[in-house]
Amino acid sequence: MTRPNVINASVSPKGSLETLSQREVQQLSKVGSGGLHQLFRQCALAILNTGARVDNAKTILEAYADFEVQIHQQDRGVRLELINAPADAFVDGEMIASTREMLFSALRDIVYTESELGGPRVDLDSSAGITDYVFHLLRNARTLRPGLEPKMVVCWGGHSISVEEYKYTKKVGHELGLRNLDICTGCGPGVMKGPMKGATIAHAKQRIVEGRYLGITEPGIIAAEAPNPIVNELVIMPDIEKRLEAFVRVGHGIIIFPGGAGTAEEFLYLLGILMHPDNRDVPFPVVLTGPRSAEAYLQQLNAFVGETLGAEAQQHYRIIVDDPTEVARCMASGLKEVEHFRRERNDAFHFNWLLQIEESFQRPFDPTHANMEALQLTLDMPPHELAANLRRAFSGIVAGNVKDKGIRLIEEHGPYRIHGDPRIMQPLDALLQAFVDQHRMKLPGGAAYEPCYRVVS
Missing domain, CATH: 3.40.50.450 (Rossmann fold)
Structure with missing residues (x-):
């Protein structure tokens, strides 16, 4: 990826985070020096890079290795200091309005997620608790x-x-x-x-x-x-x-x-x-x-x-x-x-509470090589459980295609291995090959697609 021009700039909130409590400002200021900093930096770079024809997180992060974002506390809230940011996010030195809104939306969500995780209302050990957590995240975002x-x-x-x-x-x-x-x-x-x-x-x-x-x-x-x-x-x-x-x-x-x-x-x-x-x-x-x-x-x-x-x-x-x-x-x-x-x-229009979602669809799946190889894919399973595991298989492929962590795992250990019933593996392999042939796995124009998986009957 050829890196375009970069710019240094200072930007304040508009659209969210204009008014904050002292505790919220303290939480936000910690992002600049704590474990959340790298996560916000990655999201901020993506937002500032809107419009680029790249779908590889690792490539983007490496192209802007010297990009930095610093969070400064002010009396009325926060200010972001951007160093070596993509210049296309600005017009005559001013950040594009939609970009600024999304930048502070990202900061809002990342900080709120972190502060809520340790709170008394969050119960990630039950299906109902996970749904409640999703509700609180969406409500905080005013969605x-x-x-x-x-x-x-x-x-x-x-x-x-x-x-x-x-x-x-x-x-x-x-x-x-x-x-x-x-x-x-x-x-x-x-x-x-x-x-x-x-x-x-x-x-x-x-x-x-x-x-x-x-x-x-x-x-x-x-x-x-x-x-x-x-x-x-x-x-x-x-x-x-x-x-x-x-x-x-x-x-x-x-x-x-x-x-x-x-x-x-x-x-x-x-x-x-x-x-x-x-x-x-x-x-x-x-x-x-x-x-x-x-x-x-x-x-x-x-x-x-x-x-x-x-x-x-x-x-x-x-x-x-x-x-x-x-x-x-x-x-x-x-x-x-x-x-x-x-x-x-009497169900809410704004949030579908009545829809039953089992924990197997809610638990985060970490697409390591061991976890991908251990997926149970057989026709003996109840169809909705098989759907859950097939979903995990495709989630791993997405990670290996575009996510920084997944790409690095593939580079280190080679393609994922997906095992299962031949009656599932054969149509799965055919569908994935069709995605490859139709250039649906990656944006066209770059290097030829190298599959991050192997389907094994």
Whole structure:
């Protein structure tokens, strides 16, 4: 990666953290010298690097090895001193407004996460406690808006997609925006940007001035996939599992576009939850869609679900090919069912408390070589438990592809080994190979993709 120009600058909060208690200021000042400093530095660099065509956290960190961020205490709050920061984050010496907002959102979330972990209300030993923790993180970020009717549509898909696929996501986003629906994505490029971009135009046409473009990420992902500048609400969850739970708790429906290992991870997570017996009657509209050129991809993903999780799993989503209007109509109709269901049961619109999520979907998975090789992948397992382990397998592949820690593990120990029933391994290997052939694992233009895994029957 060729490093562009850098700049030194001082910046104060706007959008969050303008008013702080003395205790909060003390907590923030500790970030500059404690163990949280490196985490915030990594997230800050990613945000300042928005727009760069790089999806390798290790490459970005090495290119800006001399970047530094210092946190200074002031009477009214905090000030950030940035040293050797990417110059593209500034215009005539002033930081771009969206960048500044996201920078302080990151500081807010990282500090609050750390301060909450030691608090009496946090119980990470139970499923209900983990859900409560996710709720508190989202509430602190001002993401939960009581009273708003269900209209938050989560869009999942790859960061490395074709131009045609990207244009299609914008068309879908435009149709959603025309129907006064808001967009939530993983906040990065590709599918995470396209629907937001389409919705902004539609919201402008409908004179909607408070359209929401919510981005939910986690430290390992944001370092490789910087937030796109359309995001006007950024939330950084502490790990991938809490990020995924946040998506399904605040989202009222989900659209899945073409993508790679990360999209498969999200899809399997969702299916595993929806297949849980306690969630059988909970309405949750899910649409799998893409342009005509992606039809083979959609059918292959659908076939993989059928071969591994069974026909029941396929009943939880609808496939719509090359029809943005129908996607939006289907989603809008599904959201009406969600609203009716929650009104009947007095469930909150802003947080899906009724959805049952087992601990196997909530516990952080550390993708070490030993843990990847130990995954149980057999057809003898209950389908929702198999979905949980398949999700972990794809999570490890994502780590090996783009996360700094995962990349270093692969460099040191070689590819992960994934074992399992041949009836699962064969369709898994075929799906992963298709991702490679279609350039869905990494952004095109760099070195040829070297798989970070080996599928072993």
